[in-house]
Amino acid sequence: MGVEVVVEDLSKSFGRQTIWQDVTLTLPPGEISVLLGPSGTGKSVFLKSLVGLLKPERGKIVISGTDICRCSEHTLYEVRRRFGVLFQDGALFGSMDLYDNIAFPLREHTKKSEAEIRRIVLEKMEMVGLLGAEKKLPGEISGGMRKRAGLARALVLDPEIILFDEPDSGLDPVRTAYLNQLIVDLNAQIDATFLIVTHDIGTARTVPDNIGMLFRRQLVMFGPREVLLTSTEPVVEQFLNGRRQGPIGMSEEKDSAQVAAELAEMQAGGLQDPGGPKGGGGTGIVPQIEPSPGLPERKAVQRRKDRVMQILHTLPPAAQDAIIASLTEAERARYGVFAGAGVGRGQAGSPPRPQGPPPGRPPSPAPRGGQPPRPGPQPPQPPPVAQLPEGGEWGSRSGELPGQGQGGQSQRRPQDPGQWFRRGGRS
Numbered sequence: 001m002g003v004e005v006v007v008e009d010l011s012k013s014f015g016r017q018t019i020w021q022d023v024t025l026t027l028p029p030g031e032i033s034v035l036l037g038p039s040g041t042g043k044s045v046f047l048k049s050l051v052g053l054l055k056p057e058r059g060k061i062v063i064s065g066t067d068i069c070r071c072s073e074h075t076l077y078e079v080r081r082r083f084g085v086l087f088q089d090g091a092l093f094g095s096m097d098l099y100d101n102i103a104f105p106l107r108e109h110t111k112k113s114e115a116e117i118r119r120i121v122l123e124k125m126e127m128v129g130l131l132g133a134e135k136k137l138p139g140e141i142s143g144g145m146r147k148r149a150g151l152a153r154a155l156v157l158d159p160e161i162i163l164f165d166e167p168d169s170g171l172d173p174v175r176t177a178y179l180n181q182l183i184v185d186l187n188a189q190i191d192a193t194f195l196i197v198t199h200d201i202g203t204a205r206t207v208p209d210n211i212g213m214l215f216r217r218q219l220v221m222f223g224p225r226e227v228l229l230t231s232t233e234p235v236v237e238q239f240l241n242g243r244r245q246g247p248i249g250m251s252e253e254k255d256s257a258q259v260a261a262e263l264a265e266m267q268a269g270g271l272q273d274p275g276g277p278k279g280g281g282g283t284g285i286v287p288q289i290e291p292s293p294g295l296p297e298r299k300a301v302q303r304r305k306d307r308v309m310q311i312l313h314t315l316p317p318a319a320q321d322a323i324i325a326s327l328t329e330a331e332r333a334r335y336g337v338f339a340g341a342g343v344g345r346g347q348a349g350s351p352p353r354p355q356g357p358p359p360g361r362p363p364s365p366a367p368r369g370g371q372p373p374r375p376g377p378q379p380p381q382p383p384p385v386a387q388l389p390e391g392g393e394w395g396s397r398s399g400e401l402p403g404q405g406q407g408g409q410s411q412r413r414p415q416d417p418g419q420w421f422r423r424g425g426r427s
């Protein structure tokens, strides 16, 4: 299973140019997260920092207890082997055929026999739909196939974390849709932690469990997809709708008077933006892509439900509503949120508010940098121990997440659940 990646107060500059500062977030194990942001906001720099190719000046990146900003070169090398990275162009060697390209990390980093290498290479090529293309050179295949080959190569060392740098760049919408399905299918099969940097709004709306956004050297938000997809934060709304009106300008930012005037005019219905974002925009919840028929369910889905229900009370109302509405009746009962039991906002059809915690159970802490808890009914708590899938209660001595008990690798959960939802920065 994938590992958790904990980023704390991370800051990166080049000389006097601050790229971003005080970035704090946690990539939950096995979940798919997307990082958005206007061009030049440092998304690629963030990916390179995660994999230890760039050294941030301040802060921590903790993976299985190791802070890779402070560890030895040898330890960093070991941690890096746990990553797979899909670079924008696949980063293939032009003179090698696809088979040799994909076999390269195995030949470089392991002592496996050629027979074993062959078995692994063909297995990964089959996973990405490239079986039969072993002898092709990168220059002889389409951009989509090159990305698939790059992905197969990223998979050969069985990574626990996979970073995707704009996997959809240069692809047409149909190829992008296939690649997005492939990403979800791979996650279902290997349960690794995925982080995708993209500009494609369709990808951002349909693939991830979590979305983050960088803007003006800050992480504006990071949290469950429902938070950003229902957000009224101007910069998030503008980006997800691909509009010209809003805080994001041609050269990154606009002056605040212009932003205010545009937003006022838009609210009055005066401004039209005939263009549309790549990948189709719009806010609101759209269904997440599910694994293809015949594949296992994504294990992260249940873990995420348990996790998100624990922080539900820290999320904005619209996100709470969307999350509760996505639960089945049985799940609502399990998590202690019942139809008609909450106060709601008095609107017909509005989803129920969560009920209070079971007696004796204190509410979870509010997130650092997050919104204050909503007044009124108390948040739901994780299911009683007897109902947890396995692995014990939150905060138990084992420190494991529900569902990660026996068999799986033990993962520390973040000490601060608020790192799973951050709202900060300026917009």
Ligand SMILES: Nc1ncnc2c1ncn2[C@@H]1O[C@H](COP(=O)(O)OP(=O)(O)OP(=O)(O)O)[C@@H](O)[C@H]1O
Pocket: 014, 019, 037, 038, 039, 040, 041, 042, 043, 044, 045, 046
């Ligand atoms: N090695 C480096 N040395 C100096 N500056 C760098 C270096 N790498 C990146 N930068 C600068 O960091 C800033 C952020 O770059 P980055 O490529 O991470 O942005 P991005 O958000 O990924 O952009 P895009 O969406 O266009 O790919 C840019 O101003 C870039 O010039």
